[in-house]
Amino acid sequence: xxxxxxxxxxxxxxxxxxxxxxxxxxxxxxxxxxxxxxxxxxxxxxxxxxxxxxxxxxxxxxxxxxxxxxxxxxxxxxxxxxxxxxxxxxxxxxxxxxxxxxxxxxxxxxxxxxxxxxxxxxxxxxxxxxxxxxxxxxxxxx
Numbered sequence: 172x173x174x175x176x177x178x179x180x181x182x183x184x185x186x187x188x189x190x191x192x193x194x195x196x197x198x199x200x201x202x203x204x205x206x207x208x209x210x211x212x213x214x215x216x217x218x219x220x221x222x223x224x225x226x227x228x229x230x231x232x233x234x235x236x237x238x239x240x241x242x243x244x245x246x247x248x249x250x251x252x253x254x255x256x257x258x259x260x261x262x263x264x265x266x267x268x269x270x271x272x273x274x275x276x277x278x279x280x281x282x283x284x285x286x287x288x289x290x291x292x293x294x295x296x297x298x299x300x301x302x303x304x305x306x307x308x309x310x311x312x313x
Contacts, residue, residue: 176304176305176308179308190220192209192211193211193212194209194210194211194212194214195209195210195212195241196208196209196225196240196241196242196245197209197210197217197241198245199225199242199245199246199249199251201251201279202221204221204222204223204224204279205221205222205223205224205225205279205280206219206220206221206222207219207220207222207225207242208220223279224279224281225242226283234258235247235254235255235258235259235260235261235286236254236258243261243286246261246269246280247261247272250271250272250273251269251271251272251277251280252269252270252271252272252277252280252282253270253271253272254289255288255289255290256289257289258289259288259289260282260285260286260287260288260289260290261282261286261287261289262289262290263281263282263286263287263289263290264276264290265290266281266307266310267281267282267283267287267303267307267310268280268281269281269282281307283300283303283304283307284300284303287303291303
């Protein structure tokens with residue numbers, strides 16, 4: 172990660188603008204941002220959060236339409252995302268924006284890494300994901 176990006180992310184985590192959560196996504200609802208219900212790892216309690224973005228760090232799925240990942244499954248079931256034509260990941264634009272079932276492009280839901288394999292193919296290795304994230308961070312920061 173580029174030093175300036177690392178510093179910005181570290182500062183955002185320290186100030187509470189970014190929160191790292193290990194757990195399972197139970198539900199997701201779009202609104203002005205996103206409302207996500209999670210079950211944190213090691214608990215039975217559910218927590219509902221209003222967030223601007225969610226970053227999924229679950230790893231690779233072989234057929235995205237059969238994923239056990241609650242967040243991805245919820246997005247697809249609700250029509251907010253669709254599998255890419257090869258079902259390698261989610262259908263995204265060149266700018267990493269999710270494409271809904273009806274073809275609408277989301278300005279709020281983005282995907283990186285292996286979830287974007289159908290569009291970017293060789294995106295499993297950390298160096299490739301790092302470059303993709305650096306481009307996306309420049310896009311988001313303007």
